[in-house]
Amino acid sequence: MDFDDLDEEIEKRVEAGEEVACKVIENLQPVKGTTLPLMTRSLKLPDFSRLPAAKKKALPPYNGQSVPPREPVLRLLCIHGAADSYAADWCVLENEAPPNVEVAMHEFPGHGHRDTEDFLTTLDDLVDDCFDAFKDAMNTGAFAFLGHSIGALMAIKVAKRARAELGVEPVLVVMLERGAAQHPLFTDSGAQWLRDDPVTFFEVWNPTIFKLYKSAGEVGARTLKMWATDQIMDQDAIEVGYHRFKCPMLAVGAELSWRTWVKLDEATPEVKEWIKTKATIGAYMKEKEDKIFHGHFPEWTYEGWQEWTEHPAGCRIVECKEANHMDIKINPHFTTELWKTLKQVTDAF
Template structure:
């Protein structure tokens, strides 16, 4: 009987995902780094390098966001690096408050996506995986020193995604594992269901493509109001904002991981924004809010009686994606505000405090 090398490779990849070192040798995957011996890391300065300039770090943000004249707390005695991947319609500038709230020993960098923020003149990516590859190429240059034989071998780093940024985050994490043998100290998934869970129903996806005004009347009333402006079609900034949201929502829907696609070996911390579920519990909704709820119950994948983007159970489903503990944290905030909530900041700080110690990763 002939050997099926495709089956052998698939089996080896599955065993590698489970931590099998013999499978690592078979596939030629890089060795993991030795445990971190401790110490401090130099501040990231990503703006001066063309390969990394789209991942501005603490030390870069004042210059990167210079027109806004924002106050940025610089890093000091860096012990861990944290990389942020934001969600739909967002930008690096919107994360400055988090940068200033986490301790100075966390060197935080934010991936700016094509067509967003300071890259607004660039065309949007056609696929979410293109954004992920763009981010990975930058992080590869930064994190090579954390890999086997690097100057900071085994030094801890973590990844944080918000909403569709979670999908970018896990793609980057997978590429770092395959290319550099690196595993994050922790993954933070802020307000998104598990990677195999679609955001929209078939009806929601159809409305997004064919009747976007009705779609956004429920999913994002602010974008709907932009669409209703008399000058919406003539105003280039308004059109760019509308197109950005339409594109981001489409990319998120069209990119899903099948169950078992990859298994992480790090702690998972999932944040569930509790105010997402308010419309399903409040009585005496206004006519406008009743309409919002009715549309969202049709377009989201959380069930006909739930108007939240994701069902409560979809957050718990992250547990199947790692061999290590997965904790779901309920925070009293809505979807956009949860990223800056004091309890989110405390969660990040507490987790990274533990992970920054030698031999704890």
């Protein structure tokens, strides 16, 4: 095998996800602490200009206020979860960031202002789209990841590619409202039900979405399809060892996810029947002392994030008070914890 053949073999192995010891990637990032130019925005990485008019009116400069000065030394790259969008408060998080942090969010095809595009149906296709959105930002400055729900799974895969293809690493990874990646969301039978008959699945799993489907015509049908398409990807658990971060991690769960239990002896017969049927879907809806867990991922599943970093600080696990699965990203308890943690990172630059 000559050198050309060796290079070709290395490239094949890297593309397949293998970490090849002799493969050297030049890191193009400036020294940490350097003030970075603002990120280039796009369809995949939107800014306020792409928001609906009503949402714009609450944000500068569209609300008449000056745009706050921003001299970032760190980029916080966010990946939203199922059926979410930039307009659904991620833009608020971006606006509230401290001056030395710039926040940007990858918007999925078919979501938000990309609603004319087809939904992507596999996690790897979404990761490809996300990597393309973040590539320049990762390659040219210090960055952290914030993955919400299925975005936590995507953050792992984007980071693995960033190491292999760009030679760069995040300085912090925040996993928001998802148990560790090795845990699927549904039972096998529940996931199959979602694939085969999403309408009846959501009648049990998320009655609010089912009611919207029944009452809102095309909008309701599209919303249910979005939820079904996205949530089946939350079943794509990733085995421990697939990738290990070199940075510290922060895993945050919402109180109203962790502390949600139904007391069977206090439930009506209808609620009791519904919750027991739902328990056949959710992987963690286990009965305990006449109660059934009714949340997203229970607290104990977050402990597994410790296995996803080799940094001495490990993964800190925090419960966010007064938050639910969707509103946690702008919950003041969470944002206070987030900005405090990022300050600790940037102070160490």
